[in-house]
Amino acid sequence: MAVQPNTAPEAGSPQMAEASRLEQAAAIKADANAAFKDKHYAVAQQLYSKALEADPTSAVLWGNRAFAAIRLEEFGGAIADASKALELDPKYAKGFYRRGDASYALGHFKDAVRDFRAAIRLAPGDPDLRRKLAEAEREVKKEAFERALAVPDEPPVSDEIVLEEITVDSSYQGPRMEAGESGQLQVSLEFVQGMLAAFKEEQLIHRRYAFEIILQAQAILKSLPSLVDIHVPPGGELTVCGDTHGQFFDLLRIFDLNGLPSPSNPYLFNGDFVDRGSWSVEIILTLLAFKCLYPSHFHLTRGNHEAKSMNTIYGFVGEVKAKYSSQMADVFRETFCWLPLGYVINHKVLVVHGGPPVACNATLDEVRQLDRNREPPEAGPMCEMLWNDPQEAAGMTPNKRGVGVAFGPDVAKAWLEGQGLQMVVRSHEVKDEGYEVAHDGYTVTIFSAPNYCDQMGNKGAFIRFDSDCSPSFTQFSAAPHPNKRPMAYASGAFANMG
Structure with a gap:
């Protein structure tokens, strides 16, 4: 064989x-x-x-x-x-x-x-x-x-709202605003506390009060520059929180741990208040109400999710329409366009949602002069401040997100030193521990949505800064919440995409 x-x-x-x-x-x-x-x-x-x-x-x-x-x-x-x-x-x-x-x-x-x-x-x-x-x-x-x-110079939808024509009838059982000396309804601490209690029981406030909050906050935001300076006096502190993304019950956890906002307990929330989580309306009305209540001691930064394109895809527009109306969604959109792009604490720390505008090398003075009343562009300082991310390697590369750039430790250090700053605090990224100190301390990420989208298992965190701008971190776990899935109001076929 x-x-x-x-x-x-x-x-x-x-x-x-x-x-x-x-x-x-x-x-x-x-x-x-x-x-x-x-x-x-x-x-x-x-x-x-x-x-x-x-x-x-x-x-x-x-x-x-x-x-x-x-x-x-x-x-x-x-x-x-x-x-x-x-x-x-x-x-x-x-x-x-x-x-x-x-x-x-x-x-x-x-x-x-x-x-x-x-x-x-x-x-x-x-x-x-x-x-x-x-x-x-x-x-x-x-x-x-x-x-x-599209009509050139079309009047804002906000101008079409006639608050006096929205009546609150006797059948409404929620918290009520009272008129001040001017006759205008006012956001009081008592009202905000009643609103938080109602939201906790998954009850909405009357649309008249919702519009009052949004439009009063919009007027305050319009008066601010694109980059705002914050002074923390000796003995004072400022709490900085990152993304909350519609996770209302985790926002309540922050207030339980750190106290409600007040003139003696100021806060800065660093963008991405809405989308993904299914209580985005409750989150943004809470934050805007505190802005009305304490305009000089409660601060809000624009994030990349305070934008029409993101809100259409990731649930906020659908949620506002389901809970209120498409008209209110338009008024929210116009209000988001007036959110400042960043804050500088005691001339030392830049707080911005994405990262500093390093690719275009914009200065702080140039950022202060930006016309921010628009949807975010796809390049330039406004885009970078909403979208940039840090990277471990030196230099700059295109961002993996597809928008903005990724910047290395050398780039962060050079830009910050050029502006006379010590640190940039940014959000925009999930971190397992809720925060990350990178770039030899020049770049800090803070993220305040624990167990992001009910699936990531991460902790949340916030920072407290004293007058010397020394950061102190507090971590926290996700709070229990009613049985409603994330992205519940997002477009059906894409609800579980991201």
Whole structure:
């Protein structure tokens, strides 16, 4: 009988090395998939990256890492990874799917439509894809319709509100505003406390009072510059909080731990008050009410989610319409455009939602002069202050979010020293411990939405600054809340995207 030749690869051969490399990539991929399933998205992303080192030609690995990036809100990175997957395999439907999701999240609806259509051609039986395509097409048509109807110098919707015509009838059982000496209804501490109690029981205040709060706060915000200076006197302190994202019951936890705002207990909330969490209306009415009550001791920074595009996608517009009206959603939008872009504490600390405007190298005086009454642009100092992120490496790179830049320790130090500042405090990113001190102390991140979106498992935190601007951190865990899922008011097909 003839002896069959041995075709198995020899030990140490290129074929054996290739097989070992692919086995290694597959094992790491399995671990990454398990981490993703457990909602440990940053760990999954790191593992997919490690697997790609072993097998950089796998379209699936690039697509999976894109999916993890979407969960981490790194939409620019997701687009890059999905594009690489499609370069390796032009018939990989999930590559188009992931890139479409990321484009939609950035408000690039035409790009999303293109990719969802391509994905459907490859996977025609996927109903989720068809729903997402329909919603992306609807947004494209809506944008075109709004452009066609746009009137130059159209009066603000806020000017159309006649408060005296909104009557509060006797059947209303919630807290009531009382008129002051001028005859105007006033936001009092008693009213705010009653409002918080009502919100805790998932009861709304009357729309007359909601409009009073929004419009009174808007008038105060209009009087402020784009960059506001705050003075903390000797013996005083200022509490700085990060993203709250509609997690109202966690806002109450902050007040339980640190006390209600007052002239002797001032606060600064650093943007991203709304979206994702399903009590965004309660959050923003609370914050604006305190702004009315203590205009010189309660401060609000604009975040990237105080913007029409984000609010349309991530639930706030849907929530306002469900709880009040589309007219109120428009008035909120106009009010957000008057939020300051940043604060400087005792000439030492810049507080800004995203990061300092390092790519355009704008000065503090230039920021003070910015015309902020607009939707955020896609470049320039206003964009950077809402969107920038720190990175460990030196220099600057395009931000993984797809907007703004990522800046290294050298960049942070040079910009801050050039402005005579010691530190930048920013938010904008989930941190496991609720905060992070980076860049040798030049950059601090504070995030105040614990167990973000009921799935991240992170702690929340806030900072207290004394007059010397020495930071003291307080961490806290998520508070129990009624059984309502995050993104409950977001567009259906995209409600669980990010």
